[in-house]
Amino acid sequence: MTRSIRTLIPILKAQFQGPHDIAIVDAVSIDSRSLQNGPHTLFFALRGPNHDGHNFLETVYAQGVTNFVVHSIPESLVGKANFLIVPDTLVALQQLATAYRSEFSFPIIGVTGSNGKTIVKEWLNFLLSPDYHIIRSPKSYNSQVGVPLSVLGINEKHNLGIFEAGISTVGEMVHLQKIIQPTLGILTNIGSAHDEGFQSAGEKIKEKLTLFSAVELLILNKNRTIEAFLPPSIRTFTWSSDDKKADVFVMANEHADFTELRITYQKQCFKVVIPFSDFASIENAMHCLMVLLYLRYDEAVIQERMAQLYPVEMRLKVKNGQHQTRIIDDSYSSDFQSLKIALDFLESQQQYKKKTLILSDIFQSGLDNDALYAQVSLLVVSNHINRVIAIGPTISAYKRKFPNCLAFPSTQAFLEVIDSVVFEQETILIKGARHFHFEDIVTVLEEKTHETVLEINLNAISHNLNFYKAKLQSNTKLMVMVKAFSYGNGGYEIAKLLAHHKVDYLGVAFADEGVALKQAGIQLPIMVLNPESTSYPSLMQHALEPEIYSLKGLNAFVKLAEQKKLKRFPIHIKLDTGMHRLGFMEQDIPALIARLQQTQAVEVKSILSHLAASDDMKFVDFTLAQLTLFDALSTQMMEALEIQPIRHILNTSGISNFGQAQYDMVRLGIGLYGISNDEDEQKLLEQVATLKSVISQIRVIEPGESVGYSRRFMAERPTCVATVPIGYADGISRHWGNGKGYVTVKNKKAPILGSICMDMLMVDVTDIDCKEGHEVIVFGKDPSVMHMAKVLDTIPYEIMTSISQRVKRIFYRE
Structure with missing residues (x-):
């Protein structure tokens, strides 16, 4: 998509402010952290219940972006950039995608349902790609934001689209229908997913069917309940395993590792074998087979291609590799849109400075090879990839476009020499089209461990973080606790994600946890809650900031800091307001103030305390007394020392129950990992x-x-x-x-x-x-x-x- 800002003004019904309305944009972004943002990016500052892109406009401007769609303009950027001002930036993004979609007339398959959308989409792409240049939703981009971003990836060479649409409540599908404008529809099923967003099953069915209001044909498993809600204007193409009135009747003969489907269609019978035996896969395969029948594929072609269906991996996985490496496993797809997503993910999870990309030939881009690999080269350069291992005959021909590139004609050719290729202290993104079998590369490079695994959903971490951030005042800082290996979930990886989200502080229990994070490249300030005196030299060496909770500890730390001739080393003063675990008591404050007045070696960066019962409203009076005492003691220190430190006392349940006491910062702990003491709040968090x-x-x-x-x-x-x-x-x-x-x-x-x-x-x-x-x-x-x-x-x-x-x-x- 290449457009001038001037042409977008009427599409978005926007008010323009800025120096250059003739500026050209050729990419759309909603992520302030993407390294792919640049001078020709149009950045939409989206607002959601737990985030606001307007808070990051200055950051994006610093990346070189000068074109924005906003609700309001920050004073610091007035006159410096081009702004399209709209009432609602999400609506504007959808309007742009709708207008752009209308410029193309090729067939579009729209897929919705409670389950199986992404699998059907990926299988259809596999089945039809030998005959079409296909644009499809990357990964599971099926939301109010994901759908327009997917549609904006269309180019002039595409001649078939496959887009999935997901909804969670009423009134959403009408927007997705306008954006996708499907000509052929597939309803996978209606299940229990997102039931809480609808008053009845009927309401959900009607909302789903909105996607198909203008299709030429709708494919579905014949179902009387669903058909009762279908408008007469929608022509259907149905299949069934128990209703012979369906257009296609199927009998499934299930075996251990495959299923034989006996298909009856237009008085003809034939057999199709698929390499699955579970009901969900049979259902998904039937929807795909129906598309092949509708498109009049030859019986032999249907049999050949359906037999090659494969499990769809819908997730980017981060794994430990050998020789101090991290592997990002995306070994089942290779298209341009998903490459952009994977490279952004690589940046968010980069543990080592060195970044290697193992990449196969890219298919279904809609571009000729020269244009495609020129764009891929720009992506690689903008994401600061240090080395590219190109696998495949086509990408190998363009090896000169990539930095420090090794090229191989096939995966087998690379595996034959893989032992001679040094992988050490680097993050490796492995991304290949399925038939390259890049899973074999992952198997060789990953760390060998037993079959029990703890899977951590980074999307859920981000969701929960934003959920609690939405409760904070705009000037409240956020410390996130990553002690105890991030509550058992994994230290570095979560710390890196938190750095990507620009939290203000990390909290650990002991010095060795903080040292490990610093050595792994985490640059955020880290507070050590329980520093032992023997760890003080290590704290100072690695710029870790200790919590000081006793005069003995303070004296020891100051003495060492003065010996090292340190000035204003940051420390955090812990007050005991009722927890009675660690901290200075009220009677200790005069001595504490006196000692701090005697030295310039340390600086009180923050004053904190800890609530003992913020999760239990039976003790609300006790908690309010803690807050009152904290306010009094911290104020006493601030006035005596003439300082303005960060003050913080709220933990996770404190954020939810005592939001009036946010002070300058709060500390998020167990809530990040999807656990709340409040049943209603628990429903709003995601499982990590x-x-x-x-x-x-x-x-x-x-x-x-x-x-x-x-x-x-x-x-x-x-x-x-x-x-x-x-x-x-x-x-x-x-x-x-x-x-x-x-x-x-x-x-x-x-x-x-x-x-x-x-x-x-x-x-x-x-x-x-x-x-x-x-x-x-x-x-x-x-x-x-x-x-x-x-x-x-x-x-x-x-x-x-x-x-x-x-x-x-x-x-x-x-």
Whole structure:
């Protein structure tokens, strides 16, 4: 998309202010952190319930962006840049996408439903790409923001579009319909997702069907309930496995690893084999097959291509690599739009200064190769990639466009020499089209660990962060606690994400945690809450800022600072206002003030205290008394020392329950990780961590036989027992065993049998159709950490921080 600002004014119904309305823009951005922002970027300052892009306009301007769509202009930028002023920046983004979409007349497939949208979209892309230049939504860009960004990726060479649309409440789909303007529709299904946004199933169905109000044809699984809501003007093409009145009738013969579909269509019968046996995959495959039938594909072509369908990986994963490397695994797709997303993610998770990109040939860009790889080269340069490993015959021909480039004609050719290629202390983005099998490269480079993993959803971290930031006043700073390995979730990776979100401070418990973050490249200020005197030299060496809570500690730190001839080294003074754990008591304040007046070696950067019962409104009077005492003591210090330090006392529950006491900064802890003491607030947070393992072995025991140590489980019926390789050495409490706890297998509860062992636990899968190697959810959505804590009479903190370091953490972004 290349346009002048002048042509956009009437489209957006905007008021223009700025020096150059003839300026040219060729890219759209909503992310102030993207390294791809530049002089020809049009930046939309979006406002949401938990964020406001207007707060970052100066940052984006400093990146070289001079064209903005805003609700209001910061005084500091008046006259310096071009501003399109609109009442609502999201509406303006959608208006731009709608107008742009109207310039193209090729067919567009619109996909919606409760589940399967992204898989159907990706499979259709695979099935149709030999015959079309396809533009499709990158990843799962199906929201009010994602859809317009996807549509704005169309160019003149595309001749087919596939866009998915997702909604969470009424009144949303009408906007997406105007943007996508689909000519062919696919309704995957109507399930329980986002039920809370609708008053009834009927209301949800009508909202979903809004996407198809002007399609030439709608493909769906024949369903009387849905058909009752369909306007007569919408022509349908239906399939069914139980209603022979459908246009296509299918009989599924399921085997262990594949399904044979017997298709009856227009009095003709033929067979199609797909490499899946679960119902969801069969349903998704049928929607794709219906598109092939509608487009009149030959039976043999349908059979050949459907047999090659594959599992769709919808997430960018961060993994530990060998030789101090970090791997970003995006090894199943290679298109221009998703490359831009992956490079932004690389920057947000870059642990090492050196960045390597392993990239295959790029398909379905809609551009000729010269133009495509020129744009890819610009992306690589703007993201400061140090080395490119190009794999594929086409990209290899353009190796000179990339810095420090190694080129190979195939993945196998690279794997044959991979041992001679040095990978060390670098972040590696692995991004390849599926048929290049880049998963083989990931397997070679990743750190070898056992099959139990803790998956961390970085989108959820960002959501929860923004949820609490939205509760803060505009001038309130934010410290985020990453102590105890970020509450068990992973230290550096989350710290890097928080730095990407520009929080003001990080908090750790001990010096070694802070040292590790500093050595990993974290530049944010880090406060150490429990510094031991033996760690003072290390604190000073790594510019870590200690919490000082006693005169003894203060004297020792000042003495060392003076010996090192330090000046105004930042310290944080902890006051005890009622927690009675650490801190200066009221009677200590005069001596504290006197000692601080005697030295220039340290500077009081902040004064803080800690609330003992901010989560329990029974003790509201006690908490208010703490706040009153904190205000009095901190004011006494500020007046005596003539200083204006940062003051902070609120923790996560304090942010929610005592927002009037934000002072200069708040400290966000457990809430970041998706845990709240308030049931209503809990519903608004997103689940961050999912602990997964696999079934190692399945056996059947007879009545009277036992399982595990001390024979604590005795079978009363023939029982199918699955062994899972996770135990109390991994952090699973033994009290969770012996029938009290459970895991989830194939979306069903599998009770834990007998005692949990050091490295294993056994579960009852008698009534579950599962096999060795199948996935096991130890905690996540079900059972949740909150549920486990309640059963075990503990708190979620203990469950989360108990997960052993030997459990591999995998970080991903949807």
